[in-house]
Amino acid sequence: MKATIILLAALAVAAASAAVKPNYDQSPFGVNYLKWHYFDRPGGLDDLRTRMKIMKDAGIYWDRDGFDYGDIHPKPDEWKWDHYDKCVALAKQEGINLIGLLLGGPTPRDEAQRKAYGEYVYRVVNRYKDTVKVWEIWNEPNIPSFWKDPDVKLYTLLVKEAYARAKQADPTCTVLIGSTSGPGQDWFNGIYDNGGWDCCDGISIHPYAMAANPIEQGLDEELRLVKKCISKFGTPKPIWSTEVGWRARTPQQEEAQATRIVQTYVIHAANGVHMDYFCMDDYDGWGFVKRDKPLETKLAYGSVKMLTDALGSPGAVRFKGYLRMPAGVACYVFARKGNDRVLVVWSNDDKPRSVQLAQKTGLIAKDILGRPVRITGGKLEVGQTPVIVYGADARRIGKVSGDFNPYLRKPGSNLLINPSMDSAPGNEPHGWTPGRFFRSDNKGTFATTNDGRAGSTCVSISNSTSPAAWDASPIPVDPDKTYTLTGWIKTKAATGRNVIGLFWYNGSQWHVVGTVCTAALTGTHDWTRVTVTARPPRDAALVRVNLISENNSGTTWFDDVTMTEQ
Ligand SMILES: [Ca+2]
Numbered sequence: 001m002k003a004t005i006i007l008l009a010a011l012a013v014a015a016a017s018a019a020v021k022p023n024y025d026q027s028p029f030g031v032n033y034l035k036w037h038y039f040d041r042p043g044g045l046d047d048l049r050t051r052m053k054i055m056k057d058a059g060i061y062w063d064r065d066g067f068d069y070g071d072i073h074p075k076p077d078e079w080k081w082d083h084y085d086k087c088v089a090l091a092k093q094e095g096i097n098l099i100g101l102l103l104g105g106p107t108p109r110d111e112a113q114r115k116a117y118g119e120y121v122y123r124v125v126n127r128y129k130d131t132v133k134v135w136e137i138w139n140e141p142n143i144p145s146f147w148k149d150p151d152v153k154l155y156t157l158l159v160k161e162a163y164a165r166a167k168q169a170d171p172t173c174t175v176l177i178g179s180t181s182g183p184g185q186d187w188f189n190g191i192y193d194n195g196g197w198d199c200c201d202g203i204s205i206h207p208y209a210m211a212a213n214p215i216e217q218g219l220d221e222e223l224r225l226v227k228k229c230i231s232k233f234g235t236p237k238p239i240w241s242t243e244v245g246w247r248a249r250t251p252q253q254e255e256a257q258a259t260r261i262v263q264t265y266v267i268h269a270a271n272g273v274h275m276d277y278f279c280m281d282d283y284d285g286w287g288f289v290k291r292d293k294p295l296e297t298k299l300a301y302g303s304v305k306m307l308t309d310a311l312g313s314p315g316a317v318r319f320k321g322y323l324r325m326p327a328g329v330a331c332y333v334f335a336r337k338g339n340d341r342v343l344v345v346w347s348n349d350d351k352p353r354s355v356q357l358a359q360k361t362g363l364i365a366k367d368i369l370g371r372p373v374r375i376t377g378g379k380l381e382v383g384q385t386p387v388i389v390y391g392a393d394a395r396r397i398g399k400v401s402g403d404f405n406p407y408l409r410k411p412g413s414n415l416l417i418n419p420s421m422d423s424a425p426g427n428e429p430h431g432w433t434p435g436r437f438f439r440s441d442n443k444g445t446f447a448t449t450n451d452g453r454a455g456s457t458c459v460s461i462s463n464s465t466s467p468a469a470w471d472a473s474p475i476p477v478d479p480d481k482t483y484t485l486t487g488w489i490k491t492k493a494a495t496g497r498n499v500i501g502l503f504w505y506n507g508s509q510w511h512v513v514g515t516v517c518t519a520a521l522t523g524t525h526d527w528t529r530v531t532v533t534a535r536p537p538r539d540a541a542l543v544r545v546n547l548i549s550e551n552n553s554g555t556t557w558f559d560d561v562t563m564t565e566q
Pocket of ligand 1 (some may be wrong): 421422
């Protein structure tokens with residue numbers, strides 16, 4: 001979703017026989033990006049080495065970085081390698097694994113441009129094949145920020161060309177395709193429909209959230225739905241999240257950012273998905289390193305280090321399952337040596353909850369900011385900030401199972417965030433926004449009032465033009481399931497169109513791929529229940545519930561909305 005990634009460059013070498021063997025392990029922790037293009041100056045490589053050490057100190061051994069087409073091939077007869085040679089050689093020496101992002105030049109629209117891109121892919125992969133084994137074809141081609149007028153047919157043609165040329169250079173490399181802004185099911189369906197599915201070894205996605213945190217985002221469900229989508233294409237292929245992140249622009253936001261980053265890494269690890277955090281630098285508030293010399297970090301840096309220490313990095317993370325917890329608590333179990341286990345526990349919201357573990361002794365707990373957490377007789381209190389529990393023993397902690405994943409949807413449960421609207425800090429209901437995502441659609445008077453059902457909080461729209469709607473946080477949806485939307489509407493001298501609707505979005509949320517609405521109300525009515533049931537279109541990845549009041553010269557109130565999955 002990042003509209004502005006500045007990309008870089010990189011590559012390299014063949015001659016570093018004395019170098020440390022690259023660490024091509026299965027560590028799932030990565031970052032974007034070391035910004036190699038900043039280091040093409042005296043002393044620059046030493047700075048880059050410093051940054052690699054900072055990364056590794058946090059237990060992160062993967063860097064996703066750009067091998068910029070324009071830098072490497074500035075003129076028809078010129079190929080410039082020196083800078084990338086040095087950077088890749090350094091990564092090799094330092095044991096940093098690279099994901100090479102192959103991006104740059106004009107959007108390839110014709111055969112000549114595709115062939116030219118293919119030649120660049122061949123040359124880059126061939127030059128660095130001893131060091132760089134994972135390559136990604138373009139960045140976020142499903143949004144106009146990176147690919148003018150996104151067109152999955154054209155992208156698939158590019159993938160076919162690039163895959164053939166990459167494999168010609170290095171049959172053992174891994175080629176990732178997609179690189180979608182958002183979960184991208186529509187994009188992968190399109191690649192499959194256009195015959196490109198065989199031209200990849202894995203897919204990449206950028207599951208940035210438009211929600212408050214990964215729990216409200218439904219990140220666990222989102223990853224499982226992407227997996228389900230591509231499982232229909234045949235041979236299973238791995239998913240890599242090559243960009244995802246959370247901002248903290250002030251010190252007061254840093255604990256929440258650290259929490260979200262750790263939860264995001266843990267949820268990815270539990271789903272077997274590699275993840276590159278965007279980004280190590282504090283670009284626009286996203287990162288966790290403010291400055292490298294002298295090192296100044298945000299809280300998330302220490303939290304990530306604690307997590308990678310606990311889970312083991314470098315090396316594969318061994319997720320074993322979940323412990324059964326009280327409602328609102330998640331507990332992930334990871335294996336260390338032998339029967340040694342480490343638990344990561346958190347409460348879904350800011351309500352602290354009591355947890356009683358089956359193992360009563362030998363446990364030590366700390367939260368991810370390093371603060372000790374009291375644990376007595378296996379009992380502890382957990383809040384939103386994740387707690388790491390050390391000293392767990394596989395033989396004493398009780399049953400560990402995938403069935404205890406707290407984010408598995410239960411039939412009939414309400415999937416919406418703050419459906420009653422009663423949580424309204426700052427006098428706007430949490431999870432609800434006036435106006436539609438990516439458009440304004442807020443022409444009218446939008447209010448949060450105490451006119452709700454039984455005197456509770458609700459929202460209203462008056463004196464609206466068309467279009468006008470309250471928009472809910474997006475929720476991941478499964479096109480194989482059916483959804484029932486129910487809500488309550490009250491009207492006073494209402495005109496126009498007053499309904500509640502489901503807006504199905506594609507993964508990037510740049511396109512509404514379908515809508516369905518309840519029956520409409522006009523005139524004056526006390527609270528009236530409205531409902532509609534529908535199945536999402538195949539390309540839907542997310543749904544936003546909209547509370548709609550268009551061309552209304554009166555007032556319409558909305559409250560108590562539910563959306564369930566069947
Ligand atoms: Ca309410």
